[in-house]
Amino acid sequence: MPQVYTRPTVTNSAGSEIAWNGETGYINREMLAKFVSDLTQPIYYTAGPPGLVAAMKDMLSEAGVDDGDVNSEDFSGY
8 A cells, every 4th residue: 555645734833822843834846855755756635725736736747747646626715
């Protein structure tokens, strides 16, 4: 069975009442490379607002990830 990794990140924890010790900032190649040695090997799942999903698809494509290895769902209005 393939390994599944989830790495949550937040972009603005400063105003939160809950302490956050995980990753912070926008997801980019540098952040992913901290955890994945070859970005072209995993199958990716991304969900969120349309702008986030489009940015993730673009970033992964520029990193050499095949479009078929990127699964996504966008939604808005939350």
